[in-house]
Amino acid sequence: MQGSTVNQGSELGYTEAHAPEAGHHGEHPDLRLFGFIVFLISESMLFLGLFVAYFTFRAVATSWPPVGTPDLEILLPGINTVILLSSSFVIHNADTAIKKNDVAGFRLWFLVTMAMGATFLAGQIYEYAHLEFGLKSNLFASTFYVLTGFHGLHVLVGILMMGTVLWRSRQEGHYSSEKHFGIEAAEVYWHFVDVIWVLLFTILYIL
Amino acid sequence: MAQAELPRQIPLDPLGEQEQGPNWREYFGFSTDHKVIGIQYLVTSFVFYLIGGVLAELVRTELATPEVDFVSRETYNALFTIHATIMIFLWIIPTLTGGFGNYLVPLMIGARDMAFPRLNAIAFWIIPPSGVLLLCSFFIGPASAGWTSYPPLSLMVNKGGEAIWIAGVILLGTSSIMAGLNFIVTILKMRIPSMPLMKMPLFCWAMMATSALQLVATPVLTGAMVLLGFDLLVGTAFFNPTGGGDPIVYQHMFWFYSHPAVYIMILPAFGMISEILPTHARKPIFGYQAIAYSSIAISFLGLIVWAHHMFTSGTPDWLRMFFMIATMIIAVPTGIKVFSWVATVWGGKLRLCSAMLFGMAFVSMFVIGGLSGVMVASVPFDIHVHDTYFIVAHLHYVLFGGSVFGIYAGLYHWFPKMTGRFLNEGWGKVHFVLTFVGFNMTFLPMHVLGLQGMNRRIAEYDPQYAGINMFCTIGSYILAVSTIPFLFNAIWSWSQGEKAGDNPWNSLTLEWMTTSPPPVENFEEDPVLVSGPYDYGHTYYQDLEDKAIAQS
Numbered sequence: 140m141q142g143s144t145v146n147q148g149s150e151l152g153y154t155e156a157h158a159p160e161a162g163h164h165g166e167h168p169d170l171r172l173f174g175f176i177v178f179l180i181s182e183s184m185l186f187l188g189l190f191v192a193y194f195t196f197r198a199v200a201t202s203w204p205p206v207g208t209p210d211l212e213i214l215l216p217g218i219n220t221v222i223l224l225s226s227s228f229v230i231h232n233a234d235t236a237i238k239k240n241d242v243a244g245f246r247l248w249f250l251v252t253m254a255m256g257a258t259f260l261a262g263q264i265y266e267y268a269h270l271e272f273g274l275k276s277n278l279f280a281s282t283f284y285v286l287t288g289f290h291g292l293h294v295l296v297g298i299l300m301m302g303t304v305l306w307r308s309r310q311e312g313h314y315s316s317e318k319h320f321g322i323e324a325a326e327v328y329w330h331f332v333d334v335i336w337v338l339l340f341t342i343l344y345i346l
Numbered sequence: 347m348a349q350a351e352l353p354r355q356i357p358l359d360p361l362g363e364q365e366q367g368p369n370w371r372e373y374f375g376f377s378t379d380h381k382v383i384g385i386q387y388l389v390t391s392f393v394f395y396l397i398g399g400v401l402a403e404l405v406r407t408e409l410a411t412p413e414v415d416f417v418s419r420e421t422y423n424a425l426f427t428i429h430a431t432i433m434i435f436l437w438i439i440p441t442l443t444g445g446f447g448n449y450l451v452p453l454m455i456g457a458r459d460m461a462f463p464r465l466n467a468i469a470f471w472i473i474p475p476s477g478v479l480l481l482c483s484f485f486i487g488p489a490s491a492g493w494t495s496y497p498p499l500s501l502m503v504n505k506g507g508e509a510i511w512i513a514g515v516i517l518l519g520t521s522s523i524m525a526g527l528n529f530i531v532t533i534l535k536m537r538i539p540s541m542p543l544m545k546m547p548l549f550c551w552a553m554m555a556t557s558a559l560q561l562v563a564t565p566v567l568t569g570a571m572v573l574l575g576f577d578l579l580v581g582t583a584f585f586n587p588t589g590g591g592d593p594i595v596y597q598h599m600f601w602f603y604s605h606p607a608v609y610i611m612i613l614p615a616f617g618m619i620s621e622i623l624p625t626h627a628r629k630p631i632f633g634y635q636a637i638a639y640s641s642i643a644i645s646f647l648g649l650i651v652w653a654h655h656m657f658t659s660g661t662p663d664w665l666r667m668f669f670m671i672a673t674m675i676i677a678v679p680t681g682i683k684v685f686s687w688v689a690t691v692w693g694g695k696l697r698l699c700s701a702m703l704f705g706m707a708f709v710s711m712f713v714i715g716g717l718s719g720v721m722v723a724s725v726p727f728d729i730h731v732h733d734t735y736f737i738v739a740h741l742h743y744v745l746f747g748g749s750v751f752g753i754y755a756g757l758y759h760w761f762p763k764m765t766g767r768f769l770n771e772g773w774g775k776v777h778f779v780l781t782f783v784g785f786n787m788t789f790l791p792m793h794v795l796g797l798q799g800m801n802r803r804i805a806e807y808d809p810q811y812a813g814i815n816m817f818c819t820i821g822s823y824i825l826a827v828s829t830i831p832f833l834f835n836a837i838w839s840w841s842q843g844e845k846a847g848d849n850p851w852n853s854l855t856l857e858w859m860t861t862s863p864p865p866v867e868n869f870e871e872d873p874v875l876v877s878g879p880y881d882y883g884h885t886y887y888q889d890l891e892d893k894a895i896a897q898s
């Protein structure tokens with residue numbers, strides 16, 4: 140074979156970890172967190188697309204929100220925003236805890252974060268129930284419901300992720316200071332959901 | 347995992363006499379082996395290609411005569427809509443990224459598998475049900491608003507079929523995002539230590555650029571589909587002007603994905619051509635860095651040209667000007683590639699096998715599609731030919747003359763690696779000639795039809811176009827027939843073809859440094875790179891260098 144690439148790694152030295160006997164699927168540095176962040180970049184493009192669509196609707200409309208749309212109440216969503224934002228700090232404690240191998244601690248902080256997320260969702264449902272416009276009232280109303288609803292769905296997914304991690308943590312040693320991808324992923328995701336909400340809140344309620 | 351234990355028990359045969367591909371049953375199951383998944387993609391999407399091809403022949407048969415006589419107008423609309431949807435989402439994208447990408451990327455970078463094998467398998471298994479779902483919509487009246495599915499038209503006809511179409515596009519988009527995620531992580535993080543980015547085969551560069559587009563552009567399409575779905579099923583009015591919505595926003599979102607989709611469909615083919623030409627010309631690739639960076643440039647520029655599809659949608663002048671210039675700039679990195687390929691082949695010792703024939707046909711046909719692309723990028727010209735057969739001709743020169751020729755070149759080139767056997771060369775040449783002649787007969791005259799003003803997407807036309815249309819239809823039948831020798835060749839050669847050995851083309855990239863087909867986890871021992879991927883005729887350059895040193 141005139142290949143200039145050599146197959147006999149032994150002379151040229153491959154690391155022990157890569158020796159064929161040791162090889163099996165997934166035998167390489169843990170790339171899951173990196174992959175998850177790449178996924179979130181992709182996911183943020185979905186929101187970016189919807190945001191830009193919103194701004195275009197708004198720019199083209201003669202008046203925004205259309206005449207006769209009742210004003211949005213800002214107090215409840217404001218409180219909701221504070222709750223969601225502070226939950227980002229809460230969940231970070233879970234990360235700190237697991238890095239010290241404190242499983243009970245991470246569980247506690249996850250539970251608190253989940254409770255805060257659930258409060259946010261409850262607040263949003265309350266807001267939906269008391270708004271004076273529906274999904275189909277006008278273009279503003281439709282974008283409002285779809286954007287907040289889509290975000291709410293992400294909050295729900297975040298809560299479910301934390302729930303899954305908690306469920307898995309029943310098993311002794313499933314998460315430790317060395318091995319806690321699930322916890323990190325849930326945290327990164329939660330921060331992501333938070334950032335999206337800040338943007339959404341600014342766009343819909345303040346601007 | 348059971349299959350992981352298999353290969354090491356079987357001694358590797360350096361001549362590749364031993365056939366040790368996966369058990370055939372694995373191809374029907376949830377395998378996480380990237381090579382099995384690659385072939386699953388290739389075979390599945392080829393089946394969809396045949397189905398999409400049948401739809402195309404029905405369209406051409408209707409167009410053989412000016413009258414509506416073969417199918418009804420409604421059926422005609424459904425036929426070209428589903429034809430395009432299948433060819434794009436179920437044939438070219440899955441074959442190039444899922445099929446070749448999966449099979450080749452880990453082998454080329456010396457990895458044992460993709461970064462996320464299970465995600466990889468899930469991404470594949472989304473595709474067959476989505477395709478079947480889309481085809482099932484024929485029972486209730488499929489989407490008929492064209493593959494662009496512009497509202498308000500798409501909100502008005504065959505609502506059930508349209509809903510299925512939207513669901514299908516969202517599912518296939520999700521699969522594509524998963525694949526892109528996997529590729530980018532694999533390429534960035536799983537190369538063997540001796541392979542820096544600048545020693546990576548150009549196909550991997552192309553796949554990196556492609557995956558970036560899949561990741562960034564596809565979610566916006568999903569967003570558009572969600573809003574369109576709300577309009578269709580719930581009755582909101584995001585895109586429906588009667589309810590105060592704005593259909594132009596849909597067009598922006600749609601093309602923000604669908605222009606980059608063109609590059610998702612052509613960049614991997616560019617990459618394969620950059621592998622095939624130097625191998626069969628026995629010369630180093632000309633301008634490795636230029637080709638590598640131009641992939642990235644195309645990927646980036648591809649994201650900011652989408653509104654050239656909307657020159658007649660009331661886009662303001664300053665915006666049209668921007669998109670016109672940006673689009674024309676893409677011709678620069680693309681031209682760099684073409685010149686590099688020509689320079690690679692120039693003066694080479696060409697091996698005119700089927701892979702090389704398709705590869706060179708790719709370059710020449712793609713140039714025609716690329717040039718007509720620059721023409722339609724120009725606003726005044728586009729206004730004249732918008733929605734005419736000129737566009738149909740242009741896009742088929744890119745997607746068939748480009749992507750499909752590239753796919754065929756890749757199949758002839760890597761079939762020996764995948765199966766351990768050659769495709770029959772005689773039948774390969776028959777296939778090539780029929781495809782080349784049929785393709786040009788079908789699509790070259792369409793440029794003329796378009797310039798004369800024949801509109802696309804309409805079942806009946808002015809009798810003055812009858813002659814050329816009949817000619818195109820005959821060409822399309824030749825194109826259909828051309829698939830038959832390939833199909834039988836592939837099926838027969840898979841088990842009966844001439845044995846190829848490990849490295850039949852004397853190629854230098856890593857996938858050829860293992861057996862054909864490669865064992866599970868690809869390499870018996872980790873390969874180590876000692877030269878670049880295209881150092882063909884290395885001694886010649888070595889001599890020059892030695893001479894220069896001696897002289898100094």
Ligand SMILES: [Cu+2]
Nearest residue numbers: 605608652655
């Ligand atoms: Cu385009």
